[in-house]
Amino acid sequence: MPKPLVLTSPRFKDGDLIPIAYTGEGEDISPPLQWTDMPAGTKSLALIVEDPDAPDPRNPQMTFSHWVVYNIPPSAQGLPEGATPDVLPEGARQGQNDFRRQNYGGPMPPVGMHRYYFRLFALDTVLPDLGRATRTQLREAMEGHIVGQAELIGLYTKVHHRGAESPGATPA
Known part of the structure; x- marks a missing residue:
């Protein structure tokens, strides 16, 4: 049985606090990301970063997107810190986040501890220009x-x- 696709960051572990540099209170740059165990037949990758706790984790009303990237070539093994269009892997495209920008927008929740899901998808196709x-x-x-x-x-x-709040508190 093949290993499942794995997504990590050398700057924070799954379930940990995101360092301030990667937030709206810091440098607002994307964290470095790495992946392994690409599924057979992968033709491209897509990455969506989203917050399902907006605006308040005690009463979430929407999922807020922070980054939308697609057509990442399967030869890429990750994205560098501060990924901008000029350093994204060739062919990768950025969609529009809920800040109405085409780049990474770091966390800066109005209240409470929020969860930020970095979701990587392996696709069996290269998507058209969206x-x-x-x-x-x-x-x-x-x-x-x-x-x-x-x-x-x-x-x-x-x-x-x-x-x-305790920085390690589990969000609602």
Whole structure:
């Protein structure tokens, strides 16, 4: 049986706090990501970073997308810290996040401890140019083409909120 696709970051472990450099309170750059155990038949990868706890984890009302990237070549073994269009692997395209930008937008939740899901999808196709595709449009385009999936979860609450919550608290 093949190993499942694995997604990691050398800067934080699954379930840990995301370092401030990768947030709206820090440098607002993307964390470095690495993956292993690519499924056979993978023709491209897609990455969606989303927060299902917006705006308040005690009463979530939407899933907020922070980064939408697709057509990452399967030869790529990760994305570098601070990935911008000029350093993304050749062929990779960025869709539009809920900040209405085509780049990474780091966490900066208004209240509470939020969960940030970094979801990597292995696809059996290279997608057409979807332009400024939203998370929803990318998910629709990927339907029927996902051959593997991996997930990395990071946590974050604003620094000035941390006195009221334990940084290791489990979000609602």
